[in-house]
Amino acid sequence: MKWRQIRKRDADLERELSSDLELEEEEQREAGIPGEEVRRAALRAFGNPALVREQTRAVWSWNWLESLTRDLRFSLRTLRRTPSFTVIAISVMALGIGANVALFTVVRGVLLKPLPFQDPNHLVMVYEWGLHDNDAKAYNTVSGGMYAEWKKQNRSFSSLALARGSRVGLSGSGGQLPEKLSSAEFSWDLLRTLGVQPALGRDFAQADDSPAANATVLLSWGLWKRRFSGDPAILNKTIYLDAQPYTVIGIMPASFDFPDPSTQLWTSVYHDRPEEQMTSFSKHMVGVVGRLKPGVSADQGAADLSLISRRIHDAHLNDPFVFRNASSRPLLDHIVGDIKKPLYVLLEATCCLLLIACLNLANLLVARAAARRKELAIRTALGGGWLRLIRERLIECMVLSTVGGALGLLLAFAALRWLTLIRHDMSRVESIHIDGVVAAFTVGVIVLCALFSGLIAAFSTTDKRILSALHEASRSVSGGRARATLRKTLLTLEVGLTVILLIGAGLLLKSYEHLRSADMGCITRDVLTMHLGLPDARYPTPAQRANFFDTLLERVRALPGVDAAGFVTAAPGQGYWGDWGFTIVEHPHLPQGNGQSAINLWADPKYFAAMGIPILRGSSFNAGKRLDAAKEVIISQSFANQYFPGEDPIAKHLNVKLEHRTAEIAGIVGDTRYVIGEKPLPTMYFPLDAGVETVGTLVIRSRHGVEQYALPVERIVSEMDHDLPVSDVLTMDQLLGKHTYDQSFNATLLTAFATLSLLMASVGLFGVMSYIATQRTNEMGIRIALGAKREDVMRKILLDGMRPAIFGLALGLAASMEAGALLRDLLYEIKPLDPAVFAAVAATLIAVAAFACIVPAWRTSHLDPMQALRTE
Numbered sequence: 096m097k098w099r100q101i102r103k104r105d106a107d108l109e110r111e112l113s114s115d116l117e118l119e120e121e122e123q124r125e126a127g128i129p130g131e132e133v134r135r136a137a138l139r140a141f142g143n144p145a146l147v148r149e150q151t152r153a154v155w156s157w158n159w160l161e162s163l164t165r166d167l168r169f170s171l172r173t174l175r176r177t178p179s180f181t182v183i184a185i186s187v188m189a190l191g192i193g194a195n196v197a198l199f200t201v202v203r204g205v206l207l208k209p210l211p212f213q214d215p216n217h218l219v220m221v222y223e224w225g226l227h228d229n230d231a232k233a234y235n236t237v238s239g240g241m242y243a244e245w246k247k248q249n250r251s252f253s254s255l256a257l258a259r260g261s262r263v264g265l266s267g268s269g270g271q272l273p274e275k276l277s278s279a280e281f282s283w284d285l286l287r288t289l290g291v292q293p294a295l296g297r298d299f300a301q302a303d304d305s306p307a308a309n310a311t312v313l314l315s316w317g318l319w320k321r322r323f324s325g326d327p328a329i330l331n332k333t334i335y336l337d338a339q340p341y342t343v344i345g346i347m348p349a350s351f352d353f354p355d356p357s358t359q360l361w362t363s364v365y366h367d368r369p370e371e372q373m374t375s376f377s378k379h380m381v382g383v384v385g386r387l388k389p390g391v392s393a394d395q396g397a398a399d400l401s402l403i404s405r406r407i408h409d410a411h412l413n414d415p416f417v418f419r420n421a422s423s424r425p426l427l428d429h430i431v432g433d434i435k436k437p438l439y440v441l442l443e444a445t446c447c448l449l450l451i452a453c454l455n456l457a458n459l460l461v462a463r464a465a466a467r468r469k470e471l472a473i474r475t476a477l478g479g480g481w482l483r484l485i486r487e488r489l490i491e492c493m494v495l496s497t498v499g500g501a502l503g504l505l506l507a508f509a510a511l512r513w514l515t516l517i518r519h520d521m522s523r524v525e526s527i528h529i530d531g532v533v534a535a536f537t538v539g540v541i542v543l544c545a546l547f548s549g550l551i552a553a554f555s556t557t558d559k560r561i562l563s564a565l566h567e568a569s570r571s572v573s574g575g576r577a578r579a580t581l582r583k584t585l586l587t588l589e590v591g592l593t594v595i596l597l598i599g600a601g602l603l604l605k606s607y608e609h610l611r612s613a614d615m616g617c618i619t620r621d622v623l624t625m626h627l628g629l630p631d632a633r634y635p636t637p638a639q640r641a642n643f644f645d646t647l648l649e650r651v652r653a654l655p656g657v658d659a660a661g662f663v664t665a666a667p668g669q670g671y672w673g674d675w676g677f678t679i680v681e682h683p684h685l686p687q688g689n690g691q692s693a694i695n696l697w698a699d700p701k702y703f704a705a706m707g708i709p710i711l712r713g714s715s716f717n718a719g720k721r722l723d724a725a726k727e728v729i730i731s732q733s734f735a736n737q738y739f740p741g742e743d744p745i746a747k748h749l750n751v752k753l754e755h756r757t758a759e760i761a762g763i764v765g766d767t768r769y770v771i772g773e774k775p776l777p778t779m780y781f782p783l784d785a786g787v788e789t790v791g792t793l794v795i796r797s798r799h800g801v802e803q804y805a806l807p808v809e810r811i812v813s814e815m816d817h818d819l820p821v822s823d824v825l826t827m828d829q830l831l832g833k834h835t836y837d838q839s840f841n842a843t844l845l846t847a848f849a850t851l852s853l854l855m856a857s858v859g860l861f862g863v864m865s866y867i868a869t870q871r872t873n874e875m876g877i878r879i880a881l882g883a884k885r886e887d888v889m890r891k892i893l894l895d896g897m898r899p900a901i902f903g904l905a906l907g908l909a910a911s912m913e914a915g916a917l918l919r920d921l922l923y924e925i926k927p928l929d930p931a932v933f934a935a936v937a938a939t940l941i942a943v944a945a946f947a948c949i950v951p952a953w954r955t956s957h958l959d960p961m962q963a964l965r966t967e
Contacts (some may be wrong), residue, residue, distance in 0.1 A: 108151060110143050110647030151411070163490070166483075170491040179464060179496070183858070184456050188499025188544060190851055191452025194445040196537050197528075200511055202438050204527035210427055211350050211526075213290020216892030219393045220429035221245070221255070221383040221400060224420030233422040234429075239373035241407060241418070245383070248403045252385040252394040256285035258354050259364055259381045262790075264630060264820045266335035271322065275626065275822030277357040278336075280364035288386050289353065296330045296345030303344075304363040306370065312341040313361040316349035332518035336362070337630035338818065350525060354382065354430070357520065375415040376407060377676065384426060396625075397423040415690025416676050431522050436920060437841045443917075444599065444848045447592045449540070451852045453548045454589045455859050456495065460488065461554030461582050462862060485553040492549030494540075500541035504529070507537075518844060551585070553668055586859050587903040590944070594851040594907020594936060595914050600849035601932035602915060606922040610835050613923075615667045616767035618707035618776060621658075622827040623801040624666050627812060627819060628790030635787025643815065647793070649700060650811050656799040661702030662783055664791040667767040668831050675779070679738065680748040680757065690901045693734055693777040694769065695751075697788040703729075703764055706795050713745045716782040727782055728758035732766045734777035749779065771834050772923045792823075801826060841921070853943060860900060860947040875955050889956035893948050900944035904937055 119137040128136045138144075174181040178742070209215045222234045223241060237245075246255045252508050259280045267273040283304035292298065293313060303311045312334065314323070323329045331338045341362065352358055364381070365373060372378055386394050400421035408419035428435070508529060515524055635638045644662055651660045665672035676697040678685065685691070700716040703709075716727055728749055735744050750757045758781065766775035781787070795804050805824045825833065832839070875888050915927030925932075 103558065108148065116141055116144065166487055166490045166493070170487065170494050173491065174494065177463070180459060184459055184495045185499045185502065187452045187455050187855060187858075188496050189502035189506060190855075191449040192496075192500045192537065192540055192544065193503030193510065194848065194851075195449045195540060196503055196533060197507035197510040198438075198442045198445045198516070199536055200507065200529055200533050201514065202442050203526055203532065205431055205521070205523045206427075206435060206438060208523075208526050210430070211291075212426075215426065216388045217389075218289065218426040219385050219387060219396065219423040220426050221385050221397070221421060221423045223379060223404065223418040224422045225601065226400075230328070234424070235418065236379045237381050238376050238379045238417075239368070239381060240376040241404065242381060243374070244403055244407055245400050245421075249396075249399050249914075251388060251391045251399040253388050254284060254288040254386045255383055256283055256288040256385075257364060257381040257383050259363075259368075260354060260358075261367075262628070262822075263336040263360070263362075264338075264392060264628060265322070265360075266338065266818050268334075273820040275628070275820040276318070276359040277355070278360045278362065279354055279358045280367050281361050282364055285384060290382055291348070293345035294348040295327060296343070298345060298365050304365045306366060308363070310339060310341040310365055310366055311344045311363060312336065313345045313347055314343055315347055315352070315359050318359040319346045335818075337628075338362075338632040339630065349660075352525070356522065356524060376411055377414055379416075379418075380673075382429075385423070391852075393423045393425065394939055397421050406668075412687050415685070416692070430501050434522060434837070437837065440599075440917060440921065441841065441844055441848075444596055444845050447596050448848050448852050449544070451589050451592050451855050453544050454585045454592075455855045456492070457548040458542075458582055458585045458589070458859050459862065460492065460548060461585070464488070464552055472816070485550075488553035489545065489549040490805055492552065493545040495560040496541045496545040496548070500537055500544075504534075504537055551581075567801075583899040586856075586899040587906060589856050589859050590900055590903025590940065591906035591910060593849070593856040593938060594904055595911050596845070596849040596852045597936045597939065598911040598915065598932060599905070599918060600842065601936055602918055602922060602925060602927065602929060603838070603845050605929065605932055606925045607835065607838045607842045609924045611769060611831065612771050613768065615771075615831070616708065616765050617667050618796065619673055619827040620832060621708070621796055621798055621801050623795045623804055623808075624669075624792050624823070624825055624827060624830055625805070625821050626790070626792050626823040627821050629819070631789060633816070633818075634789065636640040639786070640789055641784050641786035644699065647811065647815060648701070650815075651793070651795060651804075652810055654807055657795055657797050657804065659701065659705035659796045661699050661705035661794050662697040662791055663702050663706075663780075663794065664696045664788055665769060666792045666794055666827075666830070667706070667769060668771055668827070668834055669769065669792060670834070671770055675751050677749045677751045677779070680750055691738060691778050693730075693738075695779050695781065697785075697791065698780045699783040699784045702783075702794070705794050706767075708767060709765045711763045712743075712766060713760070715762060715782065717761075726758050727761045729762045729764055729779040729780040730760055731764055731775065731780075733775050734779065735763050737777050751779075771831060787836045838921075838923075853940075856903075856945045857943050860896065860944055865951045872955070872958065876958050878957060885956040889952045892955050893945070893951035896948035896952065897941075897944055900940065900948075904940050907940075908933060908937065 115135060119141045120133050123136040123140065155736055210218065212218060220234075221237065223237050224233045239257075242255070242257050242492065244566050249255065261278045261280055263276055263278045265274050265276050281299065283299040283301045286292070286298045294316065299311065299313070302308055314329070319325055319329065327346075328343070329343050332343055334343060335341070347361070372380065385396060387393065400423075401419075403451045404421050408417045411417040437627060445934075474529050498739070499847075511527060511529065515527055518524060629640055629643060634643060648660055648662060651657060672694060674692045676690050676692045678691070698716075703715055711732060713729070715729065730744060730749075738744075739747070744760050744763065747760050748757055749760065764780070767778070768775050769778075782793075793808070795808065797804060875883075875892075878888060879885065911933070912928060919927050
């Protein structure tokens with residue numbers, strides 16, 4: 096149909112042209128032109144019919160598309176003739192675009208995508224706010240008693256529910272070994288608050304969430320598939336958690352991993368927790384999720400809860416651990432936690448890398464345009480317009496960017512597969528994947544890169560003085576001073592951005608080095624750790640617990656080659672275990688509303704020797720006292736400094752309010768760090784022999800390959816209790832590495848980006864220097880022929896090339912002083928203006944720049960003068 100319309104339109108055009116020509120002939124005939132001359136006179140008056148026909152068809156047809164196609168074919172032929180240039184340009188763009196797309200995908204998946212819950216913008220995490228009004232830590236967990244009051248009295252939330260992370264031992268069955276699992280305890284209405292339903296089975300009912308109810312459990316999709324082969328018949332069957340029977344009532348969707356990706360199953364909190372914990376206002380141990388009512392902001396909701404907290408606080412003035420404020424933040428911010436800033440820093444780093452790639456491509460295009468200057472001049476002289484030249488450069492750049500972007504997308508896909516494999520512990524990692532939005536972002540980046548690089552290169556070739564190139568006899572000036580300046584300017588910017596990335600990477604690397612070398616206050620080499628916990632149902636009495644730990648430690652210490660072994664609830668580097676409030680019996684009563692607290696741990700008498708923690712004063716626990724030993728306590732050095740300044744704490748007494756326990760201080764030990772990167776906190780050690788605690792970490796020290804003791808010790812545990820799982824078997828070095836993995840990962844990625852940028856800048860510098868040296872071949876040949884020393888020639892070329900590197904270095908150092916402030920929160924024991932890092936980066940860049948410049952400088956200084964003159 097369309098083709099017939101085109102043919103009809105052409106036929107009409109032909110008829111109209113013939114008619115006009117006949118009219119013109121008639122006019123010529125009437126004007127007295129002889130018959131044989133009429134046709135020629137009419138054609139002279141009418142014009143060229145073929146030209147009129149072409150011009151008319153140009154208006155009708157897709158002539159612009161044909162022209163575009165011609166330009167595209169021309170660009171492809173041009174790029175094919177210069178394969179080395181094409182490969183370098185595409186590789187540079189692939190790296191820049193690929194890194195940018197990969198980080199954008201991660202940031203979008205983790206930080207920008209809404210949570211997979213119903214109306215997630217109304218979900219907030221609610222916290223109690225510190226001991227004092229000016230406490231900077233506004234995100235404390237909530238006490239069970241305060242949660243209950245908030246739930247009853249608030250007017251801002253349509254729902255408030257609580258969650259608490261935990262760990263349970265899943266008993267072995269059907270030939271499967273027992274294992275320790277990350278779990279969470281929910282109030283019955285948490286899933287309703289989030290707006291999530293189980294994929295199979297049912298949610299918790301209110302009747303399930305009480306001490307008198309039968310124990311019920313929800314399984315994660317992954318655990319159901321892995322442990323129970325995805326069998327739907329598991330519903331309503333019984334599994335054993337910490338030796339207690341639980342009925343499986345549902346399977347959660349694969350995408351559900353609240354409160355963190357490691358959670359494998361969920362139980363009801365009011366069934367599992369003692370009533371005393373869930374009604375106390377002092378024991379802060381649960382997280383609270385709230386759904387705001389329509390029209391209520393998060394700040395209004397927090398203010399409403401703060402009013403309730405103040406009433407509770409005023410009613411319990413004798414308890415200094417009843418907080419008087421509430422705070423909140425979006426649930427998404429709570430879930431992603433501290434990863435937000437590092438991701439944005441890495442995204443900014445990839446943007447720098449992409450800009451460097453664009454500058455490098457523009458530099459390459461400018462250099463090539465200079466080399467083609469005479470060709471372009473001839474085309475301009477023959478009528479080629481500057482718009483046509485700009486369009487050619489843009490199309491050429493679009494081709495390079497598109498191919499580079501396609502390869503970059505493949506690189507990004509591979510990088511994301513790698514990232515999700517090694518960082519499966521990262522929050523919301525399941526949301527990271529390439530989709531239509533990422534594809535659209537990639538297209539946008541490709542177009543922006545092509546416009547940025549192409550316009551710089553295009554305008555460098557549209558100089559009206561280009562016609563002068565036709566008259567230039569010397570190749571030495573073929574590039575022009577303006578183009579050399581443009582290339583040096585681009586290179587200066589490139590070097591400046593590289594310096595920023597190098598300094599950022601240097602700061603993070605040095606910070607990570609400080610973090611890993613931080614004094615933990617104990618031995619970290621040749622130490623093996625493993626976690627285990629005794630189920631309350633199987634070990635209900637303190638004597639049973641104490642006997643188990645005694646027997647276990649005795650058998651472990653008897654293994655050949657074991658130098659020492661001990662047990663503690665949380666080893667250094669394993670995180671913040673929890674604190675207790677206390678008073679000092681010998682000190683005056685604190686003013687009402689004030690309190691003091693310290694980390695509480697349980698340890699056996701030989702734990703300090705096993706970990707090399709020095710006993711500074713007094714003694715360790717008396718192993719002979721066994722259960723009576725609960726009346727002893729050992730404090731850390733920072734505890735003594737903070738609460739007993741200028742006095743001897745030995746033989747003084749601590750009254751622990753929550754435990755209703757009074758203990759005498761038996762000794763003072765050295766400080767240890769329980770969170771790497773944070774200063775040691777005041778710590779109280781109570782004796783494991785009291786049989787109070789049921790979970791903790793076994794530490795084993797040996798100089799004969801401590802890893803070899805993992806299986807023998809697990810065998811001992813299995814012989815003592817075949818249903819008791821052992822988990823987290825790690826050496827201390829591995830443990831510290833695990834808890835500094837985020838810092839290591841960030842530093843590694845930023846270093847990779849900085850190395851790539853340094854490589855690009857080096858290539859750019861080498862290209863510029865080679866180009867400048869080639870331009871000056873004739874000049875240098877004449878200089879050498881006239882007696883100039885080769886050393887002087889080499890120095891001149893070298894200094895000419897080093898100038899943009901030095902300017903770029905100065906620019907980058909100045910910019911890094913501002914950019915370094917962005918990293919301040921990510922650094923440990925290092926300042927953003929660390930002089931050693933700045934000096935190292937400056938020295939590295941100068942060395943790399945000198946290496947990139949010295950080759951073309953040496954080549955130019957060893958020119959044969961006659962050969963150089965013949966190149967003219």
